[in-house]
Amino acid sequence: MKSFRHRLLITLLVWIGMMLAGLFIVVHQLLPIYANAENKTEIWLVLFFAFFLALLFSAIVGSRIIEVNIKPIENATETAMELVKGNYRARASESNAQASVELSRTINVLARNLQEITAVRVMEQERLKTLIENMGSALIMIDRQGAVSLVNKPFLEEFELSTENTLGKFYKEIHVPYELEDFIENVFMTETHSRAQIEFMSGLNLKNLNVYGAPVIGEHQRWLGIVIVFHDITELKRLEQIRKDFVANVSHELRTPVTSIKGFSETLLDGAYKDTDTLLSFLEIVHTESNRLEMLINDLLDLSNVEQSGFEVKAQPTEMKAVIKRAVEMIQPKINEKSIGLKLEIKPVTVYGDANRLIQVIMNLLINAVTYSGNNTEITIRLFVKDNQAVIQVEDQGIGIESSEIGRLFERFYRVDRARSRNSGGTGLGLSIVKHLIEAHHGKVEVDSAVGVGTTFTIYLPLAS
Structure with a gap:
């Protein structure tokens, strides 16, 4: 850029020098002719006219030089300012001037690269936002000052919060259950990975959450804050409890008739069969318990069948x-x-x-x-x-x-x-x-x-x- 300015300055000086030299030659030629003239006014008129023509010619040539060399540079400067403002769609006009065409092309290449990089970044941000908003788990990110910097929809829905009352707020001000608040504080203070299962009352219902917390580390191992992710496992806990209850109930329901059948049959084998009344009474009990056992097994088989995935009735x-x-x-x-x-x-x-x-x-x-x-x-x-x-x-x-x-x-x-x-x-x-x-x-x-x-x-x- 400096060499271009020097060349432009030298060019203007040469043009001015040529104009002055031409004017000097004209004056030198006219002075002998009008040396003996009594009216010197005509000489000054000729000189003034010649000087005006020289200035006019210099102005035309100078404006042309400015148009060819200065305006492309000004256009490139304006384009660069637009790029600084973030308008990556701006483009510099590529003129035929050798001094500025390379600069304009370079700025345009830079603008196109910045536009492509920005488009990729926006697309990646949209993908990340979509992923965070639609993930099955709730997520909250807290910066190093303890303010909430990011939160997704499942988190807001879980605790009936709004974005306006959450983003930018100190994490102790967003009114989450104190069990979760204690977990967040522990991760925030220790800056270490942590995992836990927490229980809390939500209205009249007991909720169970599987919570994971981790520090967010940036460049040069700089601590930027923490991220907390949790998943509602209330239904899983309920199903697990149902499974445990089912096993316990099945064991109990099967044990009762089996114990009766075994006990009365052993009594009969020990000699009770010799008493006809006792024999008939015990056999009736064994028969009743056998029917009860058969009914229980049939119901269990029916229930297992209808609970299978893909079960359909013949409608x-x-x-x-x-x-x-x-x-x-x-x-x-x-x-x-x-x-x-x-x-x-x-x-x-x-x-x-x-x-x-x-x-x-x-x-x-x-x-x-x-x-x-x-x-x-x-x-x-x-x-x-x-x-x-x-x-x-x-x-x-x-x-x-x-x-x-x-x-x-x-x-x-x-x-x-x-x-x-x-x-x-x-x-x-x-x-x-x-x-x-x-x-x-x-x-x-x-x-x-x-x-x-x-x-x-x-x-x-x-x-x-």
Whole structure:
């Protein structure tokens, strides 16, 4: 740039020198001619005119030089200023001037490179933002001053926070559970990796989080802050507890009939078989316990089958009235034992379902109603159409269910009255099977109950098209 300026200055000086030299030559030639002239005014007019022409010519030549050499440089300077401001779309005009064409081309190459780098950076930032926002785990990043610098949507939703009330705030001011706050403080103060499982109450529910914290290290091992990632494992904990309860319940339910069968059979083998009354009594108990064991195994197999991934029912147009009557016929002996009245309010309805599975559903609901109903009460079965769905209701006048226990009715082995259920030979799996079979039919089941009044199970099934 300096050499160009020097060349431009030298060029202008040469032009001015040439103009002055030309003017000197003109004056030198004109002086002898007008040396004897009495009126010197004409000489000065000629000199002034010649000087004006010289200035005009110099101005034209100078403006041309400026246009060719200075303007491209000014344009390149303006383009560079735009690049400094972050406008990487700016381009310098490439003129024919040898002195500036290389500069303009270099600036344009730089601008294109910066634009490409910026585009790649923006794309990577969008990808990172999308990844952080849509990851299954909640994330929060805290800078070295303790202020929240980054937070994703799952984190905000978990604690019902907003971006405005979180970003830039000190991490102790964002009102997260104190268990999580203690974990964050520990990672922040020690600047080390840490992992933990924490529990806290969210309203009336117990929440479980698997939390991982790590320091954020920049260039030259500079500590920039910490990042905390956590995943809600409440459902996993619940399923783990259900699995443990299931194993414990299965072991207990199997042990009871097996112990009875073993104990009475050993007593018979020890000589009790010689007493005919004792023999018949013990054999009846063994037979009852064997039936109970068989029922439990069958229910376990049924439940295992319907809980398998990909389980489907063999659905087809099915007359629900016939299904209900068939189920009633099979449960009628149990109904008669308690002198329970059965009231049918049934309308012809065709559903899209598996007849055998639906018979199993109605039987389980009727068995449940009979089990928890007293003698000389009444069970009502209704069948009608509502909102383009088939509705089946089984209403009893039994002991009813506490509202706090309704949510657990469909758990495996859960019983409202354990003693009554076991005495009746129930396995505690019937309602769980009902729930899975109804869901397999793309329907739903609801429960409405009042203690001492009775319980109503309502099933919604799709109609046959």
